[in-house]
Amino acid sequence: MTLTINEDLRAYIDPLTEDEFTALERSLLTEGCRDALVLWGDLLVDGHNRYSICQKHEIPFNTIQSQTFTSLDDVHLWMIDNHLGRRSVSDFQRGVLALRKKEIVSSRMAQAPAKPASEESAAVDATAKSEREPPWNREAVARSARMSSATLGNIEKIQKTAAPELVNAIKSGVISINAAAAVASLSSEEQIAAVAGGKKELRQAARQVREARLPPKPELPPPPENASADQLEIFRLAQVVAELTDERDLLKKKVQHLTIALSEARGGQ
Known part of the structure; x- marks a missing residue:
């Protein structure tokens, strides 16, 4: 069977690493192609790596037609949801995919034609719509990617700059x-x-x-020239407090840097 390959569709999801591809090839050679390739007509939607390996080694494979796709946006959304559910996808990849989904869904919602209706039916339609469609704010997108809103914001910034x-x-x-x-x-x-x-x-x-x-730290105002003993003592104690605060902040920074380094070291294992 000859299938149509859309290169943009193939590149829509990050490719497998060399080790991942080798492991997949070894699995297909040992166990065969157990999962069916997903098609839209003759267009290959899911299984590009399996298809290329099966073609190379003449491994039999099955296909399944999707009856739900009506546009490439449908295909993209299916691919995104499919990969968001996989454990092997990294946090960065999940964030990128979730932001792509937000872009597609938000665009569809903005382009949806407004239907004239009575006040009562409009209220019913609004309620039904709110039940069908999640609020596509950053918090909802972050939940779909199983990460914090702050992490998703960082990924969005990384994509832009x-x-x-x-x-x-x-x-x-x-x-x-x-x-x-x-x-x-x-x-x-x-x-x-x-x-x-x-x-x-x-x-x-x-x-x-x-x-x-x-932000720059404010400097302590010097005591007046005719300062009393109590005022001078207060100024001295304020200096001690400022020095201790600086020392505390320095230690907090060191702990933060060590925590980040430990997290990165564990992630690389």
Whole structure:
């Protein structure tokens, strides 16, 4: 059977890594192609890797026709939902897919024609619509991707401003989403230089960006020239408190950096 391959559709989901592709090929050679390839007419929707391996090794395969697709948007939404349910998809990939779904659904909702109706029927339609369609705000999209709204916001920022080299560093696990969002605020040249410097340079760049965002600390006003002993003592104690506060904040930063480094090290295992 010859199927039609749409290259944009094939590239819509991140490709398998070399190790993942090798593992899939080994599985197909050992067990055969157990899952049917999903088609829309003769267009291959799901199973591009399995199809290429089966063609290469002449492995028999089955296909199944989807009766629900009416447009490429339907195909894209099905692909997104299918991959969001897989455990092997990384947090970054899930966020990207969820944002794509938000874009498609929001566009459809905006283009839906308004139907004139009585006040009573309009209220019924609005209630039914609210039950069918989730509110596509950031919180709802984050829930669909099983992540926090803050993480999804960082992924959205990365998509808009990150250099391709920085995105590749995220996908390969060299840098966390949180740290990458900070580095993405730098110029493209600075991002590329940080990626070229490796994990240590990326962490340093993220740390510098975060520290630059901190508001300047107010200086203590000096005591008046004719200050009393009590006023001088209050000023001295205020200086001690300020020094202790700085020391506390420094320790908190160290703990935060160590926590991020530990999280990235565990993610790379």
